[in-house]
Amino acid sequence: xxxxxxxxxxxxxxxxxxxxxxxxxxxxxxxxxxxxxxxxxxxxxxxxxxxxxxxxxxxxxxxxxxxxxxxxxxxxxxxxxxxxxxxxxxxxxxxxxxxxxxxxxxxxxxxxxxxxxxxxxxxxxxxxxxxxxxxxxxxxxxxxxxxxxxxxxxxxxxxxxxxxxxxxxxxxxxxxxxxxxxxxxxxxxxxxxxxxxxxxxxxxxxxxxxxxxxxxxxxxxxxxxxxxxxxxxxxxxxxxxxxxxxxxxxxxxxxxxxxxxxxxxxxxxxxxxxxxxxxxxxxxxxxxxxxxxxxxxxxxxxxxxxxxxxxxxxxxxxxxxxxxxxxxxxxxxxxxxxxxxxxxxxxxxxxxxxxxxxxxxxxxxxxxxxxxxxxxxxxxxxxxxxxxxxxxxxxxxxxxxxxxxxxxxxxxxxxxxxxxxxxxxxxxxxxxxxxxxxxxxxxxxx
Numbered sequence: 281x282x283x284x285x286x287x288x289x290x291x292x293x294x295x296x297x298x299x300x301x302x303x304x305x306x307x308x309x310x311x312x313x314x315x316x317x318x319x320x321x322x323x324x325x326x327x328x329x330x331x332x333x334x335x336x337x338x339x340x341x342x343x344x345x346x347x348x349x350x351x352x353x354x355x356x357x358x359x360x361x362x363x364x365x366x367x368x369x370x371x372x373x374x375x376x377x378x379x380x381x382x383x384x385x386x387x388x389x390x391x392x393x394x395x396x397x398x399x400x401x402x403x404x405x406x407x408x409x410x411x412x413x414x415x416x417x418x419x420x421x422x423x424x425x426x427x428x429x430x431x432x433x434x435x436x437x438x439x440x441x442x443x444x445x446x447x448x449x450x451x452x453x454x455x456x457x458x459x460x461x462x463x464x465x466x467x468x469x470x471x472x473x474x475x476x477x478x479x480x481x482x483x484x485x486x487x488x489x490x491x492x493x494x495x496x497x498x499x500x501x502x503x504x505x506x507x508x509x510x511x512x513x514x515x516x517x518x519x520x521x522x523x524x525x526x527x528x529x530x531x532x533x534x535x536x537x538x539x540x541x542x543x544x545x546x547x548x549x550x551x552x553x554x555x556x557x558x559x560x561x562x563x564x565x566x567x568x569x570x571x572x573x574x575x576x577x578x579x580x581x582x583x584x585x586x587x588x589x590x591x592x593x594x595x596x597x598x599x600x601x602x603x604x605x606x607x608x609x610x611x612x613x614x615x616x617x618x619x620x621x622x623x624x625x626x627x628x629x630x631x632x633x634x635x636x637x638x639x640x641x642x643x644x645x646x647x648x649x650x651x652x653x654x655x656x657x658x659x660x661x662x663x664x665x666x667x668x669x670x671x672x673x674x675x676x677x678x679x680x681x682x683x684x685x686x687x688x689x690x691x692x693x694x695x696x697x698x699x700x701x702x703x704x705x706x707x708x709x710x711x712x713x714x715x716x717x718x719x720x721x722x723x724x725x726x
Contacts, residue, residue, distance in 0.1 A: 283398055284707070284710065284714065286316075287391075287394045287395060287711075288376070288381060288710065290312070290316055290397070290398070291374065291381055291390055291391055291394045291710065292381060292383075293309075294309050294313075294356060294374075294385070294390045294393065295372060295374035295381070295384065295385060295386060295390060296374045296383075297309045297356075298384075299356055299358055299420075300358055300359070300360050300361075301357035301358065301359065301420075301421060301423045302424065303332075304332075304333050304357050304421055304424075305332045305333070306332075306334065306356050306357050306419075306420035306421070306429075307328070307332045307333060307420075308332075309356035310326060310335070310336050310356065310418065313393075313418055314326060314336060316398075316401070317338065317401060320404070320405055322338060322401055322404050322405075324336055324337065324338040324416075325337050327432075327433065327436070327437065329420060329421075329428040329429070329436075330428045334420060335420060335429060335430075335433055336417070337415070337416065337418075337437075337440060337441065338400065338404075338416040339413055339416070340400070340404055340408065340409075340413065340415075342412040342413045342725070343409045343410065343411060344412070345411075345412070346410065346412030346725065347412045347444040347445055347638075348412045348415065348443045348445065349413070349415070349444070349445045349446075349447070349721060349724055349725055350415045350416075350443035350445065350446045350447065350448075350677075351396040351414070351416050351417075351447055351717060352393075352415070352416055352418060352419070352447075353418070353429070353430045353433075353667040353670075354389060354392055354393035354396050354397075354417070354418050354419065354448065354449075355393070355419050355421070355422030356385075356393060356419070356420065357422060357429075358385030358390070358423065359388075359423050361384050361701075363701070366701050367701050368382070368702050371383055371384045371701075372384060379688075379706060379708070380704040380705065380706050381704060381705050381710070382702070382703070383703065383704070385703070386704055386705040387694060387703050387704070388450075388698045388703070389448075389449040389450070391683070391709065391713060392449055392683050392713060394710070394714075395710065395713040395716075395717050396447075397416065397418065399718040400414070400416045400721075402718065403718060403721055408725075410721070412444070413443075414725055415441065415443055417430070417433065417441055419433065422666070422667050425628075426667055430667040430670045431670060434674055438674070442675055443671065443677055444677060445677065445678050445680075446668060446671045446677050446678070446679035447639075447643075447679075447680055447681075447682050447720060448666060448679065449666050449668075449681045449683070450662060450683070451463045451680065451681035451682040451683050452684045452709075452712075452713065453685060453690075453691035453694055454685055454687065454689070454691055455658060455691055456522065456523045458651075458654040458655050458656055459521065459523070459656055459658050460647055460651070460655060460657055460658065460685075461518075461657075461658050461660040461691070462640070462657050462658070462660065462681060463660050463668070464633050464634075464640075464660070464680055465592065465630070465632025465633060465661045465672075466631060466632075466664065466665055466666055466668065466669060467559075467589045467590055467592075467661065467662065467664070467665070468589065468590040468591075468592075468594070468627065468631070468665070468669075469587070469588070469589055469590075469627065469628050469665040470588040470589075470590065470596075470627035471585060471587055471588075471619045471627070472586050472603075472616060472617065472618060473584070473585050473586075473616075473617055473618065474583065474585075474586060474603075474615070475581065475582070475583050475614070475615040476492040476493075476495035476571075476613060476615075477492055477580065477581055478491050478492030478493070478495065478578060478582070479578070479580060480577055480578055480580040481578045482576065483575070483576040483577055483578055484576070486578060489578045491579055492571055492572070492580055492581050492582035495582065495614070496569065496571060496583065496614075499607055499610050500584055502606055502607050502608060503564050503566055503586065503603075503606050506606035507539075508561040508562050508563070508564070508602060510535050510538055510539065510560045510561050511535065511561065511591060512532070512533050514559050514560075514591060514592070514632075515532060515538070515556055515559040515560050515661075516533045517659045517661075518559065518658060518660055519556075521656065521657075521658030522658065528541060538556070538560050542556050542560075551692035551695055551696070552692070558589065558663040559591075559663065561591070562588065562590045562594055562598075562599065563589045564586055564588055564603070565586060565587040565588075566584050566586050567585060567586065567587055568583075568584065569582075569584050569585075570583050571583060585619050589663060590629060590630055591630045591661075592629070592630030592632055593630065594629070596629075600616065603616055604616075628669050628673075631669050631672045631673055632661065632672070633668075633678045633680060634678060637678050638724065639678060640657065640680065642720055642723045642724045643657060643680065643720060644656070644657045645723065646716050646720050646723065650684060650712055650715060650716055650719070662681065668680070668681065682720075683709070683712075683713040683716070684709065684712035684713050685706075685712075686706050686709045686712055688706045688708060688709075689705075689706055
């Protein structure tokens, strides 16, 4: 059985385990990986963080005092499927169709987990002796903030998992001919609950009623229409590496003209416009609404849960002030607080690693080796949150998201599948990523 055959088989099993978070139940997939490691006589440890939840750690000790490298953290939990009927195949089947492996979590991020596990395993079997420690960390609970996953491991076993360099999700998206994105940093994520109070009364006489649902509805309109201040600091690094005409590049790179550039771009490339928009400001997305007790009772209380994504340097105070500004004259009637613990996560704030490090150089060399000499890495600040943030914020680790998608999966298509229907990974992308991780370790740690 080839390494790719092993990867396909293990990936199908992880998809079929259906470790949807909540509740997670990730121990099922941790045990699947453990069984694979057992067949190759690889030493590992499993750390149970909660009933039926846990994390797996393995290590190849370095022969010298070189920098340590982490493959991972790779998470095995996946998000729910809202409507299985709109999928082309059952979402937890792991079915192979048209040279794709289909299923929830294949892209986010089970194909990377499998690639890291198998690359690590065969480096061990081949007797690879790195200068610095090579670590493998597979975790639970990334999709709900890492309380039982990476965060738990850092709190309980920091000395074991501390790493100078980290390779995790996301990356490898193709942006035009020969251009591949890698993640060097990410926006912060704060899940907040806005609450409005009203006065309950009979719904048959609503004139001048103090209706909490109306207040929340008006707040949602305000948030949706708000133009947050723009900051092109982080998009400049991206557009410098993209095949964009000089005039358009200047428009995107200026705080004064970026909104007009996004408006023009959206007419021909909506996915790219969404990315540029997200990378140039704090975004506010009202996503969950609740309120009232009965259809014939004026609502005494209503809530909207919002997803706030902030750029590096935009802290808690900045977020609060911007929300107050967005709400305007409604701010005094709206309470802003965190979502309940069982519904969300601790806030995180934007963070980034350096873009000029020995590991980035090796990643670029490996990309050229596997794809072609014209392949180039382009730095991306991720709009989404990953477990890389824990390593950057705790130890200032140089943490990157890296994989390699083949030419069947352009960036727009990949982004639409993450947390969406018909998620799937091409077998070619799985093969490239598996070989890529193995070569990165061999080159960086030799």
